Amino acid sequence: MTLHVTSPAFKANAHEALSDEALQRALTNVEKGFIGKRKKVADKLPEFEALRDSARDIKNHTLAHLDLYLEAYEAKVTAAGGHVHFAPTAADASKIVLDICRRVGAKVVTKGKSMISEEIDLNTHIEAAGMAAVETDLGEYIIQLRGETPSHIIAPAVHLNRDQVEADFRRVHTDLPDDRDLQAPESLLAEARGVLRKRFLAADVGITGANFLVAETGTSIIVTNEGNGDLTQTLPKVHIVLASLEKLVPTLDDVSQMLRVLARSATGQEMSVYTTFSTGPRRPDDVDGPGEYHVVLLDNGRSSMLGGEFQDMLRCIRCGACMNHCPVYHAVGGHAYGWVYPGPMGAVLSPSLIGVDKAGHLPNASTFCGRCESVCPVRIPLPKLMRHWREREFERNLSPAPVRYGLKAWGFFARRPALYRLATRAAMTTLSLLGRNKGRFAKLPLAGGWTAYRDFPAPEGKTFQARWKAQQDKRA
Amino acid sequence: MATMIDTKPRVGLFATCLVDLIRPSVGFAAAKLIEDAGCEVVVPSQTCCGQPAFNSGDRATSRAIALQVMDAFQGVDYVVAPSGSCAGMLKKHVPELFEGEPDLARRAAAFSAKVHELVSFLVDVRGVTSVEARFDGSVTYHDSCSGLRELGVKTQPRKLLESVDGLSISEMRDPDVCCGFGGTFAVKYGEISDAIVAKKAENVWASEAGTLLAGDLGCLMNMAGKLQRQGREVKARHVAEVLAGMTDEPAIGEPAEKV
Ligand code: SF4
Numbered sequence: 001m002t003l004h005v006t007s008p009a010f011k012a013n014a015h016e017a018l019s020d021e022a023l024q025r026a027l028t029n030v031e032k033g034f035i036g037k038r039k040k041v042a043d044k045l046p047e048f049e050a051l052r053d054s055a056r057d058i059k060n061h062t063l064a065h066l067d068l069y070l071e072a073y074e075a076k077v078t079a080a081g082g083h084v085h086f087a088p089t090a091a092d093a094s095k096i097v098l099d100i101c102r103r104v105g106a107k108v109v110t111k112g113k114s115m116i117s118e119e120i121d122l123n124t125h126i127e128a129a130g131m132a133a134v135e136t137d138l139g140e141y142i143i144q145l146r147g148e149t150p151s152h153i154i155a156p157a158v159h160l161n162r163d164q165v166e167a168d169f170r171r172v173h174t175d176l177p178d179d180r181d182l183q184a185p186e187s188l189l190a191e192a193r194g195v196l197r198k199r200f201l202a203a204d205v206g207i208t209g210a211n212f213l214v215a216e217t218g219t220s221i222i223v224t225n226e227g228n229g230d231l232t233q234t235l236p237k238v239h240i241v242l243a244s245l246e247k248l249v250p251t252l253d254d255v256s257q258m259l260r261v262l263a264r265s266a267t268g269q270e271m272s273v274y275t276t277f278s279t280g281p282r283r284p285d286d287v288d289g290p291g292e293y294h295v296v297l298l299d300n301g302r303s304s305m306l307g308g309e310f311q312d313m314l315r316c317i318r319c320g321a322c323m324n325h326c327p328v329y330h331a332v333g334g335h336a337y338g339w340v341y342p343g344p345m346g347a348v349l350s351p352s353l354i355g356v357d358k359a360g361h362l363p364n365a366s367t368f369c370g371r372c373e374s375v376c377p378v379r380i381p382l383p384k385l386m387r388h389w390r391e392r393e394f395e396r397n398l399s400p401a402p403v404r405y406g407l408k409a410w411g412f413f414a415r416r417p418a419l420y421r422l423a424t425r426a427a428m429t430t431l432s433l434l435g436r437n438k439g440r441f442a443k444l445p446l447a448g449g450w451t452a453y454r455d456f457p458a459p460e461g462k463t464f465q466a467r468w469k470a471q472q473d474k475r476a
Numbered sequence: 477m478a479t480m481i482d483t484k485p486r487v488g489l490f491a492t493c494l495v496d497l498i499r500p501s502v503g504f505a506a507a508k509l510i511e512d513a514g515c516e517v518v519v520p521s522q523t524c525c526g527q528p529a530f531n532s533g534d535r536a537t538s539r540a541i542a543l544q545v546m547d548a549f550q551g552v553d554y555v556v557a558p559s560g561s562c563a564g565m566l567k568k569h570v571p572e573l574f575e576g577e578p579d580l581a582r583r584a585a586a587f588s589a590k591v592h593e594l595v596s597f598l599v600d601v602r603g604v605t606s607v608e609a610r611f612d613g614s615v616t617y618h619d620s621c622s623g624l625r626e627l628g629v630k631t632q633p634r635k636l637l638e639s640v641d642g643l644s645i646s647e648m649r650d651p652d653v654c655c656g657f658g659g660t661f662a663v664k665y666g667e668i669s670d671a672i673v674a675k676k677a678e679n680v681w682a683s684e685a686g687t688l689l690a691g692d693l694g695c696l697m698n699m700a701g702k703l704q705r706q707g708r709e710v711k712a713r714h715v716a717e718v719l720a721g722m723t724d725e726p727a728i729g730e731p732a733e734k735v
Binding site for chain 1: 491493495496497498499500501502503504507519521522523524526528529530531532533534535537540541544548572621622625626653654656657658659660661662663664665666667668669670671672673697698700701702704705725726728729730731732
């Protein structure tokens, strides 16, 4: 099975997150770090909005002909000497990877950053099979040391502060001198580099994710800022690319368009530091590269999204901009969402992948402020898709009872203007009389969800419609 | 004289349920602004735009309400609401409710074309560039999400506010970030909503403006309620009240002055 899911406890998770001071401190970095940088680099590029349109169109086109492009992609990978494995479920994907690792007698498996690996909980499976899984992305390495999961799809350790990382390094890297200076963030990076370098050289299998798979050439592409991906995939004798179906794009031209929006949207860089292309295993006259090249293509529920109301979600290129701009994510962080994918993209994708009965809170926990959609490089209408989930939940009576009954009562009056006027007139007059002295209520029956945190204003008295009518009658 | 009146566009004022119930003075301020912009105002019988049902996934109720609103506002040239959120519902989302039903979809599209948020109606449709009003003090303006992102309301209210005598604008940090209201979200996820509005209240307070303005009563009630709970002396008003020069009513959640 996949990773432990705590999404049903979203409210309790959020409560815990809100009272975690260290987390709250770390989360301010998301707001400070990403938003301004993205805006600056987007504003600098006159064609940025047009590029978002074409990124959307490229993805839509690919999804409309996914079967064709998958076939073409597989043929190219095979022609280059690689192997494509289709994995319908998470368990299938893990099994395929483990079988390869076992066959080559792997002891150490290095890994570049891959959210699909998180989705299929690969590290647990690798460790259970008696092999060592070593994360080589700095953020992933840190959370692996802590036994945690990523809290962000591009910045997995964004929930941590520097001093926490220093403490972890001192706890784990016991062969290094105690009195070493780890004050500067660069010194942490250097230390991780030193430790990881040895592991790179010892690795038998290297696993990377993929940002894009190119049908035209059978190429997989990753973007990183640390260069760890290159070492992961070129040093070991086997390279496994772990990716989901929707990573496909038709041509290298298309990729170059997608790359122009990806890093800008993600980190506010014009390009990531490393953009690495790999096509098949090492050829006879190559100086380095793996002897075997495998691509494991995960479905895990995605193909059932094709042609349905959630197909737009398959355009996602995992840039993280939606969560970087989300007020709810800023408040509670990524772990509260309770499964691999947090923020607005997770609120739409998780119910598709693990079921809306488990992930039902996520599409509800949004103010629909629309900031995610306004920055999404492939223009996914995230609020609309979250609303579709709410519709599915409402149809299946999955929404909480007080919400359903409250809405029913409200809907009854809202559809009957005459009754509504009668009922509201009396209610507002009473409330107004009760609240006149203070002008507001600190407590109000049936409104505890509101008044637990903020005051509620006393109504002026008669309703607008009643006063307007009285005024018109007087004028006539 | 009579012919002049005949050429006035007829505007159906969609007061919104919160204005109808909680703060009718915003409705009168909106009516005055629309009249001053050379229009005739009518107020058809109304309840709500249906957004609470729509955002809770209850399409059947949303449709029933949408049909009722379209019926009620049939004979008008424009439908104007003092709320970006309700105007957004009527303009952007009502048509989505009838996709795939040609007759109703056509009706919804025609209706949608007539809908405007109040301040953008004044500026973008009626070409209003200034108002005759006075307000002594500094204000800070919060951009409510739907108005901003669904309807492009951003510069219009600031432009009109600049023409108010005695008023100065003191922008807060992140005026375009959500206040955490989100309709039923504020109650369903009260604790998260509170964390979001607490940040907003911090930014409002730091702007040192005496009055907080916005174009949506829901957001205003949320922000005012938080500021008041914190004991912070910032008044909150709907932007229409200030633009219409109708600020006699106590600010949101404030008691009437004892005379
Ligand atoms: S939904 Fe859009 S903004 Fe969010 S991660 Fe995917 S591509 Fe980026």
